[in-house]
Amino acid sequence: KVTEHLAKANEKPIFSIEIIPPAKGGKIDELLNDIEPMMELKPPFIDVTYQREEYVYKTMPDGTQKEIKKRKRAGTVGICSAIMHKFNVDPVPHILCGGFTKEDTEDLLIDLNFLGVENVVALRGDTAKPFNEFKAKKDGHSYASELIEQVADMNKGIYLHEESTYLSKSDFCIGAAAYPEKHYEAISLDIDFENLKKKVDAGADYLVTQMFFDNQKYFDFVKKCRENNIHIPIIPGLKILSTKRQSEILPKIFYLDLPETFANDVKKANDDKAARQIGIEWCINQCKELMAFGVPALHFYTMSKSTTTLAVAKEIF
Numbered sequence: 001k002v003t004e005h006l007a008k009a010n011e012k013p014i015f016s017i018e019i020i021p022p023a024k025g026g027k028i029d030e031l032l033n034d035i036e037p038m039m040e041l042k043p044p045f046i047d048v049t050y051q052r053e054e055y056v057y058k059t060m061p062d063g064t065q066k067e068i069k070k071r072k073r074a075g076t077v078g079i080c081s082a083i084m085h086k087f088n089v090d091p092v093p094h095i096l097c098g099g100f101t102k103e104d105t106e107d108l109l110i111d112l113n114f115l116g117v118e119n120v121v122a123l124r125g126d127t128a129k130p131f132n133e134f135k136a137k138k139d140g141h142s143y144a145s146e147l148i149e150q151v152a153d154m155n156k157g158i159y160l161h162e163e164s165t166y167l168s169k170s171d172f173c174i175g176a177a178a179y180p181e182k183h184y185e186a187i188s189l190d191i192d193f194e195n196l197k198k199k200v201d202a203g204a205d206y207l208v209t210q211m212f213f214d215n216q217k218y219f220d221f222v223k224k225c226r227e228n229n230i231h232i233p234i235i236p237g238l239k240i241l242s243t244k245r246q247s248e249i250l251p252k253i254f255y256l257d258l259p260e261t262f263a264n265d266v267k268k269a270n271d272d273k274a275a276r277q278i279g280i281e282w283c284i285n286q287c288k289e290l291m292a293f294g295v296p297a298l299h300f301y302t303m304s305k306s307t308t309t310l311a312v313a314k315e316i317f
């Protein structure tokens with residue numbers, strides 16, 4: 001379980017990563033080859049995102065932007081099983097409210113339980129198009145806290161239509177998302193924090209933060225949690241900025257601030273290669289400061305690519 005791994009992290013934080021399934025029709029071998037170099041650093045657990053449809057914007061020859069619906073990245077459960085057997089790591093599938101009825105979720109959890117997967121991160125899921133209103137499926141969950149409650153119920157042997165001593169209990173360790181700089185939909189940091197408490201009360205065992213580039217936001221968030229009786233581990237999520245454009249789009253998509261010096265340096269970079277080097281150096285410094293603070297793990301949003309993550313992690317671990 002993730003919490004057991006975290007409890008064992010003594011002097012050094014754990015190296016952990018998040019990967020994404022290949023686009024539909026992609027091959028699992030390519031994914032496994034892509035992530036294999038990171039196994040050298042022995043991540044005890046790997047998060048596998050769950051993706052529904054995504055929209056991308058393509059610039060057409062006449063300069064207009066065309067919205068294109070990309071096919072979904074299926075395969076989270078299969079990838080979890082494959083990485084568990086190939087790399088002997090504990091997979092952490094993300095599970096979503098969006099696109100699932102409660103019954104679908106129960107079936108998914110039963111599958112994961114059969115496979116011996118003992119961790120999940122329970123999320124609401126993104127809207128199909130950025131900034132659209134989230135719509136739950138009929139008889140699905142609207143908020144991550146409700147999904148967490150369903151997993152916690154199954155851990156007690158309470159299924160949707162039956163509560164019986166004959167039914168086996170699952171034993172999932174449950175992670176939930178946290179937003180040190182506020183979730184983009186929430187009208188204030190305080191309201192978002194009240195909603196975070198609902199996830200903890202529903203049974204979240206640990207939190208993973210949205211990416212941030214200013215460590216002070218994480219430190220303030222942890223302080224606020226501890227002052228409000230939230231004592232579960234809070235894993236910092238880290239993204240290594242790797243293109244000039246990301247300095248413009250990440251703050252908008254994820255509702256976060258880039259520290260001014262960092263943003264200016266990236267802006268002045270001659271090309272993406274130079275921007276990536278600035279991103280790597282920034283992240284190394286972030287990691288060093290987070291380690292001094294005593295974080296239990298450093299969790300990298302890798303998009304299943306090794307190069308930049310290794311450039312940072314080899315300086316740290």
Ligand code: FAD
Nearest residue numbers: 049050094123124125126143144177183185186192195210
């Ligand atoms: P929630 O906790 O449900 O919060 C969503 C919004 O609703 C917030 O604004 C919150 O303040 C508000 N809210 C919560 N409860 C209530 C309530 N009871 N009443 C009123 N308002 C409420 N997306 C994917 O699609 N796939 C992934 O694999 C994935 N992995 C992620 C991993 C991490 C670590 C993080 C940080 C995010 C990930 N996401 C993923 C993105 C995530 O799905 C989105 O950020 C989503 O918009 C919110 O998810 P949540 O679980 O935080 O939602």
